[in-house]
Amino acid sequence: MTALLSIRDLTIDYAGHVQAVRGANLDVHLGEAVGLVGESGSGKSTLASAITGLLPIGARILGGDIAFKNESVTSGRKQAQQILRGDEIAMVFQDPMTAFNPVLTIGDQLVDFQSRMPGKAREKYARAVAMLARVGIPDPALRANSYPHEMSGGMRQRAAIAAALLVNPSLLIADEPTTALDVTMEAQIIHLFRELRQDYGGGILIVTHHLGVVAELCDRVYVMYRGEVVEEGAVDDIFHEPRHPYTRALLACDPARLHERAGYLPVITDAERATFMQARPR
Amino acid sequence: MLAYTIKRIGLGLLILIGVMFAMYAAVFIVPGNPARAALGPRATQEMIDRLTREMGLDQPYLVQVYNFFVNVLSGNLGIDVISNRPVATEIWEVLPNTLILCLVGLGWATLLAIPLGCLAVLKRGTWVDRAASLLSVSVISLPYYVVAIYALLIFAVQLNWLPAIGDGDPGDIGSQIRALILPAFAIGFTWVGYLARLVRASMLDVMGEPHIRTARAFGVPEWKIVTKYGLRIALIPTLSLLAVSLGGLISSAVFVEVIFSRPGIGKLVTAAVNLRNYPVVMGTVLVMTGIYVTLTIAADLLIARIDPRIRDAFRGA
Numbered sequence: 001m002t003a004l005l006s007i008r009d010l011t012i013d014y015a016g017h018v019q020a021v022r023g024a025n026l027d028v029h030l031g032e033a034v035g036l037v038g039e040s041g042s043g044k045s046t047l048a049s050a051i052t053g054l055l056p057i058g059a060r061i062l063g064g065d066i067a068f069k070n071e072s073v074t075s076g077r078k079q080a081q082q083i084l085r086g087d088e089i090a091m092v093f094q095d096p097m098t099a100f101n102p103v104l105t106i107g108d109q110l111v112d113f114q115s116r117m118p119g120k121a122r123e124k125y126a127r128a129v130a131m132l133a134r135v136g137i138p139d140p141a142l143r144a145n146s147y148p149h150e151m152s153g154g155m156r157q158r159a160a161i162a163a164a165l166l167v168n169p170s171l172l173i174a175d176e177p178t179t180a181l182d183v184t185m186e187a188q189i190i191h192l193f194r195e196l197r198q199d200y201g202g203g204i205l206i207v208t209h210h211l212g213v214v215a216e217l218c219d220r221v222y223v224m225y226r227g228e229v230v231e232e233g234a235v236d237d238i239f240h241e242p243r244h245p246y247t248r249a250l251l252a253c254d255p256a257r258l259h260e261r262a263g264y265l266p267v268i269t270d271a272e273r274a275t276f277m278q279a280r281p282r
Numbered sequence: 283m284l285a286y287t288i289k290r291i292g293l294g295l296l297i298l299i300g301v302m303f304a305m306y307a308a309v310f311i312v313p314g315n316p317a318r319a320a321l322g323p324r325a326t327q328e329m330i331d332r333l334t335r336e337m338g339l340d341q342p343y344l345v346q347v348y349n350f351f352v353n354v355l356s357g358n359l360g361i362d363v364i365s366n367r368p369v370a371t372e373i374w375e376v377l378p379n380t381l382i383l384c385l386v387g388l389g390w391a392t393l394l395a396i397p398l399g400c401l402a403v404l405k406r407g408t409w410v411d412r413a414a415s416l417l418s419v420s421v422i423s424l425p426y427y428v429v430a431i432y433a434l435l436i437f438a439v440q441l442n443w444l445p446a447i448g449d450g451d452p453g454d455i456g457s458q459i460r461a462l463i464l465p466a467f468a469i470g471f472t473w474v475g476y477l478a479r480l481v482r483a484s485m486l487d488v489m490g491e492p493h494i495r496t497a498r499a500f501g502v503p504e505w506k507i508v509t510k511y512g513l514r515i516a517l518i519p520t521l522s523l524l525a526v527s528l529g530g531l532i533s534s535a536v537f538v539e540v541i542f543s544r545p546g547i548g549k550l551v552t553a554a555v556n557l558r559n560y561p562v563v564m565g566t567v568l569v570m571t572g573i574y575v576t577l578t579i580a581a582d583l584l585i586a587r588i589d590p591r592i593r594d595a596f597r598g599a
Contacts, residue, residue: 054499086501093499098492101511103589112510113500147590163500 002070003027004203005051005171010064012046012055020046020059022227028171033197033204035214035235038224039250039268045094047224048175048207050074052089053081068171087116090164094176096156100148106132106159107144113163131162135192154185161192170202177206178213190216211254215239223247225276246276283586283593290582294575299351301571305564306347309339319558320363337363337561354568360561369565372550377569379449380546384535386462387469395474399481399516400508403489414478421475426534430468430541437464447543465542469534480523484516491515518589525581532570 005028012021021043028034038044049055051066053073066074068088073080093099100109110128111121119127125144132140135158148156157177164172177193178186190213197204197217206217214221214235221238223231223246231244242248249268309316317333318325334340338349353360359369402414438446444464451457488494489512497507536548543549547566554562586592 052499054495082501085499091496091499093492093496095492099496101493101497101515102591103514104511109497112497112502112506115503115506116501149591149594160496163496167500 002029003067004030004069005205006067006070007047007051008065008067010047010050010066011062012043012050012059013062014056015058019062020227021050023064024224024227024229025232026222026229028203028205030170030203031201032220033206033218035218035221036205036207036224037209037211037214037221037250039209042224043227044207044209044224045175048091048173048205051081051171051173051205052085052091054085054091085116086113086167088169089171089173090167090169092157092160092164092172092174092177095180096153096160097148097180099160100156102148105145105147106151110144110159110163110166114166117167127166128162131166132159135159135162135165135196136188137162153181154188157181157185157189158192161189161196165196165200171205172200172202173205173207175207176209178210179208186210186213193217211239211251223250230276244276245272249276286586287579287583290579294579297575298568298571301568302351302354302564303347305567306343306350309560309564310343315339316363316558316560333363350564359565359568362559362562364557364559369561372562373547373565373569376545376547376550379544380535380539380548381573383462383465383469383538383544383546384531386466387535388473388531389470390466391470391473391477395477396481396513398474398478399485400513402478402482403485403512404504404508406486414482418475418478418482422472422479424472426468426472427537427541429471430465430538433464433468434541449544449546461542461544465538465544468538468541469531472534473531476527477520477524480520481513481516484519485512488512488515514588518585518592521581521585521588525578528577528581529574532574 005026007024007026010021010024010026011019013019024043024047026034026036026047036044036047046055046059050059050061051068055061061074064074065072068084071080073084100106107125107128110131111124114124114127117124129140129144132143137143137155137158143151143155143159151159157180161174161177164174174193178189181189193204193206194217204217206213208214218235220233221235222229223238223244225244225246231238231242231247238247239251242251246268249272253266253268255265315330315334317330317337317339321329321333338346341349350360357370359373361367362369362372365372398414398418402411405411434446437443445457445461446464449458449461485508489508494507494511497511498504502511535546536552538544539546539548540552547570551563551566551570553559554566
């Protein structure tokens, strides 16, 4: 099976002195959901935004290659990544509060987001309303005519997912899709993703620091630490037999996996961190 | 929204009433008897006393303000002590001239400044951005009266392309437009730099917001992101600052009208001040305040029109 997305030896630095991503390898195949986990600052979001060329100002790719459907998008013309956006690749962002323009209606924006799709504005609007219904937004015709601030956080994240699905992408990248939501909303969004996977044939890359999300949604997982992919494998394997000490430490910190009541939530200590650096990536 | 509009208009009326009190206080404080000034040096004390009575200047302060207020309500701004014509008529004759000058002056500046500000953001960090910044700052630091005098010297006196004074021949639109070019240029000149910098700064703010990233991630064309997603939000702070600085626009119109000897409110009020022609001064100041208040309200309503969040906040107000 050839990879839909294939990242090889990718290195990205910020302003020339911080290497946010170091020699990372990552593959996503059609029909598969891949998790990318790590703590804050591990470089997972930087890696995800590099795929569509949306790196923040100051960040640049030092080496390595990103290939989409066997064609390199980083070497060669700059437009290669831009053409993928909103067509082959769609993104769902972390904070639904700020992901939509505050002075335009949701429907208006969902029409614009289909800029790469054929059809008249009226058809796109109808498609947007239907998709809002599909992601479980009640009264979608009314909601399409609402402004972002008139909707709840959970509803906006549903709308963001609707936006991504509207362009029928081969690859869906969700950057911390549940991080800004409360626990109830998070459960609902995870449920929605599971439901949508049943008739979505493309690949999904979910960037998160929440291991529960990975366990619920993903087939395979990559673990990042300090800009490096330290471990990669099937979700079941990694959850049951983590090989890298960082993965073990990360799993030990997940409150959902605690077997007995603890006085404090577990953390990764500095002494532990010292051991991670000696461990080789697997 | 309606409640908000009514509230804003009510506040505007309060400002106008406040201005009336302040103007009458000024008559009492500023030296020089208006009646004596109006009658000239050869007037007898008897004549001066009679005119003072006629003008109501012997009445107590509050009574004078009250009389003025009642007169204003019925559209009567008093009588010009020199020409003996109603002040309202005199203002009405020249008001369109001033309004057109302000509108055209601010208009061309806005039409140039908004694209300039957007261009600077699109080409951020390049020589285009730096050139636009340099241009803006140098333009801001030139006062409009300097611009007006140099424009007059160069284009009217030296090159003789455009008329130096007046507002054109009555009925001849062509000559009226030609007479409008230099004053409107002088008024708008500073605004180009001011507005371009405002638009650039607000655009930079907006273009860094996450929703712009979303639009980019969906491949929305960059020109559409700038004009529809960016500019709409960037215009909100620009408009509010614009509303605050409209007073400066009106006062610059006063100077420019004097320099170009162009009939208008500004010309009227400066002549009236020199002659201690109080009814005209008060009438004009009141009308200018009225214009200022109206434009500020208009800007506020426009902002609420653009930003649904502000609209909703006012729904309860």
